[in-house]
Amino acid sequence: MNALKKFFASTALAVSLSAAMAGMVEAAQLRIAGGVGVLFAPIHVMKQAQLLEKHAKAAGQELTLDMVSFPSGSAVTDALLSGNVDIVAAGVSNALLLWSRTNGDVKAVAAVSGTKSVLISKDPDVKALQDFKDTSRISVTSLKVSNQAIYLQMALDKEFGDPTKFDPMMVQLGFADGVQSMMNPQGPTDAMFAGPPYYQQLLKHPNMHAVLTTLDVAGPTTNLLAFTTTAYHDANPEAIKVFLAALGEAQALINSDPEKAAELYLASTGEKFTPEELAAIFKEEGNVFQSMPLGVHQTAAFMAKIGLIKTKPESWRDFFFADLQSLDGAAAAN
Structure with a gap:
């Protein structure tokens, strides 16, 4: 807290x-x-x-x-x-x-x-929430309280019964900085919960893919x-x-x-x-x-x-x- x-x-x-x-x-x-x-x-x-x-x-x-x-x-x-x-x-x-x-x-x-916001990963082995590793790092604009952080916690609560499960993996980065981190092969993050137009930018790259969207979690x-x-x-x-x-x-x-x-x-x-x-x-x-x-x-x-x-x-x-x-x-x- x-x-x-x-x-x-x-x-x-x-x-x-x-x-x-x-x-x-x-x-x-x-x-x-x-x-x-x-x-x-x-x-x-x-x-x-x-x-x-x-x-x-x-x-x-x-x-x-x-x-x-x-x-x-x-x-x-x-x-x-x-x-x-x-x-x-x-x-x-x-x-x-x-x-x-x-x-x-x-x-x-x-x-x-x-x-819609989209949880994007550049790890080819991560296709669903259960595939994230302890070493994964996911960027959101504000820890715990941003819209994307809330939706991710909702998804974790539905999937695992534990909305805090990914807390150690979370990194706070603004959207623009998050995109830069994802585009950098040595960047500190390998996933990002992004809103538009940032998720569109990332999904243009062949090594990036969607794991889930806010429509999956909460609908429009x-x-x-x-x-x-x-x-x-x-x-x-x-x-x-x-x-x-x-x-x-x-x-x-x-x-x-x-x-x-x-x-x-x-x-x-x-x-x-x-x-x-x-x-x-x-x-x-x-x-x-x-x-x-x-x-x-x-x-x-x-x-x-x-x-x-x-x-x-x-x-x-x-x-x-x-x-x-x-x-x-x-x-x-x-």
């Missing part, structure tokens, strides 16, 4: 500051903490197409989007709780950890996206949530409505016109893909671009089971604000 203590220690000084935001007036700028990668595509499409500004104007508001990035998850946490960003787009596990740690003061506004699921503090949410109801409308349009565009969405995403990020390559990735099996959550409760239940969060929520509604809960599709969300 040392990793959890370190994660939470960085939030301790900032938690009390969130209460000061309760008196905020409606913001003229919406500051969203996010990153790059397919999961963040709806936020980049929203930014590049100025969808937030469009929906704000339609509602008689003036609101602009400022997308900011941070070097670490703890820095994002501090920024949210101290009021230096308004909404964070981050993994389901991160949102649940903060929801638990703040006793429900942090909740999700909406689902952003979900994509939401991986990325947009979440904020109760103080910000309650003080800025119009900004929340505009954000939800803009996010919904961005998600719909990815689903209906992935080529156009790819162009917008690449214009925002400057990443080195062609629009055709990225559009193909958007259309891959298992991707979910919708505001209603899919499969998040099973993640929450598992995190409670292994002690990562202290309370098991009864449903997704417990760790989401009420904005989505009366809309079409809410009854089917989970």
Whole structure:
């Protein structure tokens, strides 16, 4: 649990500051903490197409989007709780950890996206989980608490009844560093649990193969949530409505016109893909671009089971604000 203590220690000084935001007036700028990668595509499409500004104007508001990035998850946490960003787009596990740690003061506004991740090995003898050796080294972006780490623990629990079985094999590397390690014949890892577009990069190489995917473990699921503090949410109801409308349009565009969405995403990020390559990735099996959550409760239940969060929520509604809960599709969300 040392990793959890370190994660939470960085939030301790900032938690009390969130209460000061309760008196905020409606913001003229919406500051969203996010990153790059397919999961963040709806936020980049929203930014590049100025969808937030469009929906704000339609509602008689003036609101602009400022997308900011941070070097670490703890820095994002501090920024949210101290009021230096308004909404964070981050993994389901991160949102649940903060929801638990703040006793429900942090909740999700909406689902952003979900994509398949793939556990890849370059050891030809490793075809299934039981084939991994004690000497195997598997990279994930954060030990224990990243989306991929959670799914791997879920798979281990199903296969062996022991979610900690691979703990000695786990190595913490960011996606880009993980790919470099896998590409290096002398690199420290021989397996990686990778999200898109990184697993696509690795699977182009003949000595790499898939062992399992998150679809095998949990089916299509939401991986990325947009979440904020109760103080910000309650003080800025119009900004929340505009954000939800803009996010919904961005998600719909990815689903209906992935080529156009790819162009917008690449214009925002400057990443080195062609629009055709990225559009193909958007259309891959298992991707979910919708505001209603899919499969998040099973993640929450598992995190409670292994002690990562202290309370098991009864449903997704417990760790989401009420904005989505009366809309079409809410009854089917989970």
